[in-house]
Amino acid sequence: MSKHSPQHLKAIARRGLRPKQQPKSVPASKLPRQISAEDKAWVTSMIVWQDDFVMGFNKPSNLSSQGGRGPDSHNLDDLMWAFVKPSGRRPMLIHRLDRDTSGIILAAKTHPATSYLGKAMIRRAFAKTYLAIVSNPHNLPDRVTVDAPLRREEIGREAWSRVCEADHPDAQTATTHFEVLSRTDEAALVRCQPVTGRMHQIRVHLAHLGAPIAGDVRYGGALSLSGAAVPRLMLHARSLTFxxxxxxxxMTLSAPVPDDMRETCARLELKLPD
Known part of the structure; x- marks a missing residue:
């Protein structure tokens, strides 16, 4: 008789015993991770604000918020172990940014703060502002709101968002406000304010307008402007109000515009806001 068969379990029950419980596996993201002194200095350099409740980080491009590409890859979530307390508690990220998007990202230091901010996210009490450099500026009016539903599409480990009809079974409402801050014949600097928080929302909505973000290979963005290569996805999370x-x-936290984006704006003669 197998020790996990129904007959075996009934025999245990007749003897007044309980079967031995198998220990639950702990998600890898919750297992303590050793952070080197070099990585601790690196993530500490990203801090733009902290108090007893929250921390704000200026995430660089090419760093995943969570997960990553390979078992030895870094991500900001793992780097939060640099700030672990004696109790074992570490700051928890409240939201995410795409790997190649730079800018402000928020973490909570306590369980109550994590719960409070999570609920604030659900009721859309966060206000986010991004800056993007786009090609095909002639396709953009000075101001426009895109209210186009999105659906998620996955192929293997890759995922995309697609504009779809509102009655599609997988449709999710998605709204983004756009304002052109500076433009030339070749490019534009755009302020982006998403109302909802769908995957790749800003990127897909700008591509939907015919003005994809420069460097956005996934959604048709230009890989060069004015004869020079675009260094990466030109999208930066400038500020977050929560x-x-x-x-x-x-409270509003801001992340300064990174050098690569400043240099690209200067080369394209796009004026950054003060």
Whole structure:
């Protein structure tokens, strides 16, 4: 008789015993990770704000928020172990940015703060502002709101978002406000303010307008502008406004525009906002 067969379990029950419980596996993301002194200095250099409740980071491009490409890859979530407390608690990321998107990202230091901010995200109490450099600026009006539903599409380990009809069974509402801050005949600098938070929302909505983000290979972005290669996806999370978990008042954190984006704007004669 197998020790896990129904007959065996009934025999245990008759003897007043309980079968031995198998230990639950712990997700790899919750297992403590050793952070080198070099990596601790690196992630510490990303901090733009911290108090007893939250931390704000200026995530560089080419760093995943979570996961990563390969078993030895870095991601910001793992780097939070650099700030682990004696209790074993570490800051928890409240939201994500795409791997190649730079800019502000928020983490919570306590369980109550994590819960509070998570609920604030659900009720859309966060306001996010991004800057993007796009090609085909003639396709963009000075101001426009895109209200185009999106659906997720997966092939193997790769995922995309696609604009779809509102009655598609997988459709998710998606709204983004766009404002052109500076433009030339070849490119434009655009302020992007997503109302919803769908995967790749800003990237897909700009491509839908016919003005994809420069360097965005996945959605048709230009790989060179003015005869020079675009260094990466030209999308930066400039600021984030959220209700602070201590007092509930709005707080805004900002991430300075990175050098590669500044240099690209200068080369294209696009004027960055103050």
């Amino acid at each position: 209700p602070h978990p201590e007092h509930g008042n709005d």
